[in-house]
Amino acid sequence: MPLGKHAKIAIGWTACTTLGIYLFYLSKTSVDKRRYENMKIRERMRLANVEGDAQKLQLMQELEIEMMADMYNRLTTACHKKCIPPVYNDAEIAKGEAVCIDRCVAKFLDIHERIGKKLGQLSMQDEQLLKK
Structure with missing residues (x-):
């Protein structure tokens, strides 16, 4: 049985909505991941300011490599x-x-x-x- 005009529109809207939600989820996940990475970098920099010179140098080198x-x-x-x-x-x-x-x-x-x-x-x- 062929689909009617309204059924095709409903299927199209459902597909568009589902795709939009999925893309929103992916972009939010990407932003959250980037924020988390930035927090880790800031935390490592803060620790580098507190610890000894040798550890500070090593952390700064690791941070530079990550960046x-x-x-x-x-x-x-x-x-x-x-x-x-x-x-x-x-x-x-x-x-x-x-x-x-x-x-x-x-x-x-x-x-x-x-x-x-x-x-x-x-x-x-x-x-x-x-x-x-």
Whole structure:
């Protein structure tokens, strides 16, 4: 028995609603995970300020490695999403894709460096204000 017009609309709305709820759940989970990771980083930084010099150095090195890994993961995700089509037509990277990836990585690293410098300046200003 074929479905009527209203049944097809109801099925469509149900599918859209279910998909929307699922996508909302995924985005909320991603945000919660990122917040949790940031809390862990802040906690490790706080512990680094309390503990001895050797432990402090080791924690700071581990933190730097984690931050670089996070930056690399964000870079690869962003540039892959921007430059590589979701359906692969060829096993090799095309010239246009390679150029796009090069530019994307260069821009990403440039912005990352600029933000790092600005945050360094701000933290130095904060330290100077605290000393006064």
